[in-house]
Amino acid sequence: MKVYDTPSIRNVALVGHGGCGKTSLVSAMLFDMGAVNRLGRVDDGTTATDFDPDEIERRISLQAALAWGEWRKMKLNLLDAPGYAAFFAEAQASLRVADAALLVVDSVAGVEVQSERAWRYAGEQGIPRLIVVNRMDRERASFLRTLDSLQSAFGRGVIPLAIPLGEEKGFVGVADLLTEKADVYSDDQSGKFQAVDLPAEVREAANTWREKLVEMVAESNEDLMEEFFDKGTLPHDDLVRGLRQAVLAGRIFPVLAASSGRNVAVQPILDAIVDLLPSPVDRGEAIGMDPMKKEPTSRPPSATAPLSGFVFKTLADPHAGRISLFRVYSGILKSDGTVHNANRDVAERVGALFLLQGKNQTPVPEIQAGDLGAVAKLKETQTNDTLCDKAHPIVYPPIAFTEPATTFAIEPKTRGDEDKISQALHRIMEEDPVLRLSRDAQTHEMLLSGTGQLHIEVAVGKLRKRFKVEVNLKKPKIPYRETIKAAAEGHGRHKKQTGGHGQFGDCKIRMRPLARGEDFKFVDDIFGGSIPKNFIPAVEKGIQEARLKGFVAGFPMVDFQVELFDGQYHDVDSSEMSFKIAGSLAFKDAVARCRPTLLEPIMRVEIAVPEEHAGSVMGDLSSRRGRPQGMEPRGGLQVIKAEVPLSEMLSYDAELTSMTGGRGSYHMEMSRYEEVPGHLQEKIVTASRAERGEQVAEA
Numbered sequence: 001m002k003v004y005d006t007p008s009i010r011n012v013a014l015v016g017h018g019g020c021g022k023t024s025l026v027s028a029m030l031f032d033m034g035a036v037n038r039l040g041r042v043d044d045g046t047t048a049t050d051f052d053p054d055e056i057e058r059r060i061s062l063q064a065a066l067a068w069g070e071w072r073k074m075k076l077n078l079l080d081a082p083g084y085a086a087f088f089a090e091a092q093a094s095l096r097v098a099d100a101a102l103l104v105v106d107s108v109a110g111v112e113v114q115s116e117r118a119w120r121y122a123g124e125q126g127i128p129r130l131i132v133v134n135r136m137d138r139e140r141a142s143f144l145r146t147l148d149s150l151q152s153a154f155g156r157g158v159i160p161l162a163i164p165l166g167e168e169k170g171f172v173g174v175a176d177l178l179t180e181k182a183d184v185y186s187d188d189q190s191g192k193f194q195a196v197d198l199p200a201e202v203r204e205a206a207n208t209w210r211e212k213l214v215e216m217v218a219e220s221n222e223d224l225m226e227e228f229f230d231k232g233t234l235p236h237d238d239l240v241r242g243l244r245q246a247v248l249a250g251r252i253f254p255v256l257a258a259s260s261g262r263n264v265a266v267q268p269i270l271d272a273i274v275d276l277l278p279s280p281v282d283r284g285e286a287i288g289m290d291p292m293k294k295e296p297t298s299r300p301p302s303a304t305a306p307l308s309g310f311v312f313k314t315l316a317d318p319h320a321g322r323i324s325l326f327r328v329y330s331g332i333l334k335s336d337g338t339v340h341n342a343n344r345d346v347a348e349r350v351g352a353l354f355l356l357q358g359k360n361q362t363p364v365p366e367i368q369a370g371d372l373g374a375v376a377k378l379k380e381t382q383t384n385d386t387l388c389d390k391a392h393p394i395v396y397p398p399i400a401f402t403e404p405a406t407t408f409a410i411e412p413k414t415r416g417d418e419d420k421i422s423q424a425l426h427r428i429m430e431e432d433p434v435l436r437l438s439r440d441a442q443t444h445e446m447l448l449s450g451t452g453q454l455h456i457e458v459a460v461g462k463l464r465k466r467f468k469v470e471v472n473l474k475k476p477k478i479p480y481r482e483t484i485k486a487a488a489e490g491h492g493r494h495k496k497q498t499g500g501h502g503q504f505g506d507c508k509i510r511m512r513p514l515a516r517g518e519d520f521k522f523v524d525d526i527f528g529g530s531i532p533k534n535f536i537p538a539v540e541k542g543i544q545e546a547r548l549k550g551f552v553a554g555f556p557m558v559d560f561q562v563e564l565f566d567g568q569y570h571d572v573d574s575s576e577m578s579f580k581i582a583g584s585l586a587f588k589d590a591v592a593r594c595r596p597t598l599l600e601p602i603m604r605v606e607i608a609v610p611e612e613h614a615g616s617v618m619g620d621l622s623s624r625r626g627r628p629q630g631m632e633p634r635g636g637l638q639v640i641k642a643e644v645p646l647s648e649m650l651s652y653d654a655e656l657t658s659m660t661g662g663r664g665s666y667h668m669e670m671s672r673y674e675e676v677p678g679h680l681q682e683k684i685v686t687a688s689r690a691e692r693g694e695q696v697a698e699a
């Protein structure tokens with residue numbers, strides 16, 4: 001097996017909106033490179049990078065997959081990321097270890113929500129971008145309309161490198177603006193093509209676009225600018241060199257046209273990757289932290305530097321065990337050795353190393369700086385960990401994965417399966433770092449959070465298929481809270497005379513509201529020893545326990561202060577228990593006069609929708625008691641910001657999808673607690689009492 005050195009590597013992440021043809025494009029690229037001997041198809045479940053049974057069944061990518069091939073002596077590592085919003089974390093992981101992004105957009109739909117999101121993320125990572133207008137053979141395909149949408153979303157740096165020959169059924173190839181030649185592809189999907197002179201019908205358009213390209217390149221470089229002014233054009237070699245520099249600098253984003261399904265004009269993409277995108281060497285040093293000295297440090301992209309690598313993805317195969325996908329940033333990772341996990345400060349035995357073609361593994365003796373590979377059965381290492389030479393420790397920053405937006409309560413279909421479920425979910429979470437499993441301390445429900453309903457359903461599908469446990473998904477209970485709106489005093493006296501030893505505790509408290517978020521404060525205001533010091537913690541404990549049980553509807557009471565200012569004790573009968581009970585009685589006495597009320601969680605919501613849906617989404621938000629906080633255009637979308645009570649957002653995922661035809665995405669995070677409007681309180685109180693088996697009549 002050939003080992004590729006650092007300058008001969010290209011790491012490219014394919015990103016874009018769901019269904020734009022990324023997996024099919026990887027498939028065609030692998031076929032054209034001769035890495036596979038059959039053109040795999042998503043619809044037949046035969047692609048290299050959609051190998052999971054769930055992916056094959058649903059015909060969408062659910063996780064990032066790695067494949068590679070050789071093109072003009074370069075090793076092209078292709079990361080095929082899913083396009084659906086629910087799996088954006090996989091695109092984040094892919095973009096993190098890629099040196100460039102290949103944004104795929106559909107030639108009918110143009111720029112869509114997730115194209116814009118992936119673009120923005122790639123920009124934040126500072127990586128160059130190439131664009132493919134794909135599925136050019138579809139009905140209503142339009143290169144110019146798509147280019148328009150790209151330019152209005154991403155600016156005038158977006159410029160064609162080739163223009164299509166024909167569209168829709170008539171799409172047969174492309175005119176290359178650099179070589180001024182056209183490639184006409186055979187219609188048997190073999191990828192074979194004939195190079196011809198520019199056909200008359202595209203000549204004028206090709207000239208116009210070429211001029212724009214030359215101008216753009218000249219603009220980005222002073223030397224070339226002079227040459228351009230002198231000669232009115234640029235020689236081919238200077239043009240390519242200048243273009244490459246501008247692409248690496250993120251000034252120009254070249255656009256190509258292709259049909260991945262028909263394997264038409266895929267090879268120019270491979271050429272552009274080799275000619276215009278950076279090698280790991282071009283990306284320069286990788287920056288991390290020295291975990292000992294706690295200061296920034298870096299590694300050059302060189303095989304002779306000390307080893308450092310980063311695990312960007314983990315597969316939890318119930319049979320093969322854990323498989324870790326990594327990028328080597330510096331040095332050489334060798335099989336059958338030991339490396340240092342700098343995040344966990346432990347040694348890891350490294351067994352066999354391999355390259356991945358989707359799920360297929362090719363063993364290799366070593367992997368050099370800049371390359372991507374995989375290793376099985378690491379014991380301690382998780383996604384986001386850095387592996388390195390122990391003598392030269394470094395920790396690379398973790399991928400900041402998206403936060404979960406949707407939460408479901410899960411309960412086992414079979415009683416007593418809780419432990420099995422939580423163990424299996426922990427395995428699944430190893431490969432899916434966005435999933436969160438928690439138990440709500442307040443509602444006691446087992447909660448599974450993810451980016452959306454589809455994400456949770458896929459996780460539940462893994463539970464069933466891989467781990468043979470079944471669960472029901474339910475809307476989670478809302479963790480309401482209680483608070484008070486007025487100050488009042490209260491008195492609690494616990495006195496019992498039973499035979500010999502009695503019980504006696506007496507306390508007086510003052511309760512007053514605190515600001516939202518301040519939780520609970522206890523102030524000891526006893527002067528003169530009316531309650532001995534050693535009993536005061538017992539009073540506090542009694543109040544603590546009582547406030548957690550709530551007063552209005554059984555939810556914990558927060559954001560108030562209790563001042564203990566007086567009391568009585570008895571030399572013989574007083575005990576901690578007596579004062580604890582007295583504390584809880586004083587709380588109940590006071591709270592009734594403090595205008596207790598209910599609080600609900602308010603979420604900060606950000607919704608990105610195409611302009612035409614903004615009005616209806618805003619209208620819908622107001623029916624959810626949402627308060628708009630502004631709207632701003634971002635990459636051809638309207639981003640609506642609002643604050644909405646959590647109770648109104650429980651099935652928002654599905655509703656937003658139906659309102660926007662799947663083109664909307666949203667994200668929410670907890671903002672704060674706020675009082676529940678009076679007219680809604682009664683329903684919550686009634687429901688809570690019914691659930692706790694209390695009599696509703698007493699309300």
Ligand SMILES: Nc1nc2c(ncn2[C@@H]2O[C@H](COP(=O)(O)OP(=O)(O)OP(=O)(O)O)[C@@H](O)[C@H]2O)c(=O)[nH]1
Nearest residue numbers: 018019020021022023024060061083135259260261
């Ligand atoms: N007409 C046409 N259809 C295509 C082309 N490429 C892919 N398709 C079809 O488009 C659908 C989606 O293709 P995929 O390759 O799975 O798209 P994707 O971008 O990987 O999708 P996700 O990973 O789920 O985001 C499949 O039904 C493909 O057969 C193309 O060039 N032309």
Ligand SMILES: [Mg+2]
Nearest residue numbers: 022023061082
């Ligand atoms: Mg895909």
